[in-house]
Amino acid sequence: MDTNQLKKAAAEKAAEFVEDGMMLGLGTGSTVFYLVEAIAKHVREEHLQITGVATSSRTAQQATSLGIKMIDINDAPTLDLTIDGADEIDQNFQGIKGGGAAHLLEKIVAINSKRNIWIVDESKLVEHLGAFPLPLEVIPFGCDKVFQRLTAENLQPKYRLDDKGERVRTHNKNFVIDLHAGTIAHPHLLADWLDHQTGIVEHGLFLDLVNTVVVGKESGVEVLQANR
Numbered sequence: 541m542d543t544n545q546l547k548k549a550a551a552e553k554a555a556e557f558v559e560d561g562m563m564l565g566l567g568t569g570s571t572v573f574y575l576v577e578a579i580a581k582h583v584r585e586e587h588l589q590i591t592g593v594a595t596s597s598r599t600a601q602q603a604t605s606l607g608i609k610m611i612d613i614n615d616a617p618t619l620d621l622t623i624d625g626a627d628e629i630d631q632n633f634q635g636i637k638g639g640g641a642a643h644l645l646e647k648i649v650a651i652n653s654k655r656n657i658w659i660v661d662e663s664k665l666v667e668h669l670g671a672f673p674l675p676l677e678v679i680p681f682g683c684d685k686v687f688q689r690l691t692a693e694n695l696q697p698k699y700r701l702d703d704k705g706e707r708v709r710t711h712n713k714n715f716v717i718d719l720h721a722g723t724i725a726h727p728h729l730l731a732d733w734l735d736h737q738t739g740i741v742e743h744g745l746f747l748d749l750v751n752t753v754v755v756g757k758e759s760g761v762e763v764l765q766a767n768r
């Protein structure tokens with residue numbers, strides 16, 4: 541089965557967790573694309589009244605075009621559920637996100653949700669985080685100073701570039717620096733250090749956040765519950 545089919549299977553399973561009346565956070569990425577389609581189908585067929593909050597303009601546009609009512613997060617009460625993709629998930633249900641540069645908005649939505657579900661294909665499950673470069677969102681002002689600090693810590697930073705060789709800009713026009721430092725032995729220590737570096741708006745370590753992981757596997761879809 542190809543990876544997209546596994547992502548689609550996970551997304552369709554997760555859409556079953558959506559209930560009538562829910563205030564829903566919608567993540568970003570190729571797996572979430574299938575999720576939005578699946579939720580829209582439930583909304584149509586079961587006449588569900590749901591309201592969504594998006595983590596990117598891509599998701600907002602797709603959801604709106606499929607008839608899902610979307611509102612601004614500032615107008616929403618605490619969200620009942622957020623469903624999002626992930627780039628890596630370790631055995632302790634800690635994750636890396638931000639492969640699509642949406643991790644700042646995604647984290648804001650995630651921490652304002654009562655419950656978080658991640659949808660992934662099985663290649664995203666890892667023993668230790670870090671094979672996937674860790675994304676940071678960095679303010680352009682003084683960004684090279686941040687870059688130097690990261691280099692000094694041996695975190696092997698690289699600016700993320702687009703197809704034209706230009707620096708990628710996030711939703712808020714910030715830059716993305718990816719850390720290519722390999723295995724992250726102590727995710728909480730690294731997250732704490734990054735949290736205290738002025739100029740870094742947000743990093744892609746999503747720790748102690750997810751409640752449920754829905755995994756698309758060759759052998760079928762598996763639902764894993766984190767102990768939180």
Ligand SMILES: O=C[C@H](O)[C@H](O)[C@H](O)COP(=O)(O)O
Nearest residue numbers: 569570571625638639640642
């Ligand atoms: O910034 C992007 C997000 O964190 C995505 O949820 C993550 O990169 C996973 O994306 P995909 O489902 O396309 O692999």
